[in-house]
Amino acid sequence: MTYRVAQWGTGNVGRHALRMIIERPNLDLVGLRVYDPAKVGVDAGNFVGMAPVGVSATDDSETILALDADCVNYNALGAESNNDALGDITRILASGKNVVSSAGADYAYVRPDVSIDPDGHRKLVEACHQGETSFYMGGINPGFAMDQWPIALSRLCRRIERMHVTEIVDCRGYDSSLMQGTMGFGLPPEAESPLDRHLSNVTNTTFYLSLRMLADAIGLKLDDVKYSREAATTDVPLDGVVGRYEPGTIVAQRLRIDGIVDGEPRLSLFWVWRLTDDVAPEWPRSGFKWLFKVEGDPDIDSEIELDTATDAGRPTSLTTAALLINALPAVCDAQPGLIDNLTLAPHSGRAL
Ligand SMILES: NC(=O)c1ccc[n+]([C@@H]2O[C@H](COP(=O)([O-])OP(=O)(O)OC[C@H]3O[C@@H](n4cnc5c(N)ncnc54)[C@H](OP(=O)(O)O)[C@@H]3O)[C@@H](O)[C@H]2O)c1
Structure with missing residues (x-):
């Protein structure tokens, strides 16, 4: 099965994810969201030293929301900026696209009795219900190394x-x-x-x-x-x-x-x-x-x-992207709702 994926963000994590989406035969890049005005209109391949792929970056969230996509990989800034990441993510989920995300670490473990943001938890549950979609927040830490x-x-x-x-x-x-x-x-x-x-x-x-x-x-x-x-x-x-x-x-x-x-x-x-x-x-x-x-x-x-020599040589950024992109098919295939590391279906990395 091929999954249609939009990439949201081209920072340290986002560029690694974008490269993986372009190079994986089971993933089709269908959209790219950026913030930097200088990046708007640039072909996705240019961000990762690859040939043009025919998908241009947009700074318009609505363009991404209107796409026919199975999943959005969300790597914009979260709580560390004034960005309303939860608002973006709930809109994407409600529009019928699953979300894997490195932002929104508040939702790395999504049990009602553990929630550190009950209101955000409720909004995510509702958005998944509305869009019949799933949400998974992951990364190297939180998301892997300490759990x-x-x-x-x-x-x-x-x-x-x-x-x-x-x-x-x-x-x-x-x-x-x-x-x-x-x-x-x-x-x-x-x-x-x-x-x-x-x-x-x-x-x-x-x-x-x-x-x-x-x-x-x-x-x-x-x-x-x-x-x-x-x-x-x-x-x-x-x-x-x-x-x-x-x-x-x-x-x-x-x-x-x-x-x-x-x-x-x-x-x-x-x-x-x-x-x-x-x-x-x-x-x-x-x-x-x-x-x-x-x-x-x-x-x-x-x-x-x-260790990695790719991009800025930051394996934390690379592995955060890899954990999300490797989990993406399992998240798309899951029953609608919130997923965490205790409920994410077993899966692995991919040989190319
Ligand atoms: N759990 C983990 O292990 C883990 C590890 C690393 C990062 N993260 C999270 O992943 C996310 C990305 O991290 P990073 O290292 O890639 O950060 P980064 O290199 O600083 O990249 C920032 C990203 O945010 C975008 N951005 C710029 N202005 C913004 C705004 N006003 N609102 C929202 N987004 C804006 C940038 O857009 P452009 O595409 O236009 O440049 C870029 O895509 C962050 O939320 C970070 O906390 C989690």
């Missing part, structure tokens, strides 16, 4: 005492406004970043969703969830792709959330994001990695290391 992957490895265990998952991301090449905005790089360490502010109410955040999905999957009832952050600053000016980082400002950070049972952290998630390996030597460093450790029977020590 799908540990859940899959938990199947090896007779007994689980504690789990730790650590994300290590080299942010040097991340050419996104998120860096010096939401993520808080370049701020003094005492300043509260938008992300930090958001995480102070941790159970109302997307970071909690992976922890909760993991806890639910292994049957652990959490008494409490705690958030903390450590920041490391540079002594010398550091130039990154989105600007300069002055001495005394944040160039690496380690975020942590713990799922507590009987006063003990039983599930711990760490995010180590670095612009340089020259600070905080006690934290893990180098590259794009996820470490997963189980204390139990058996003990597990596992690592995923990713």
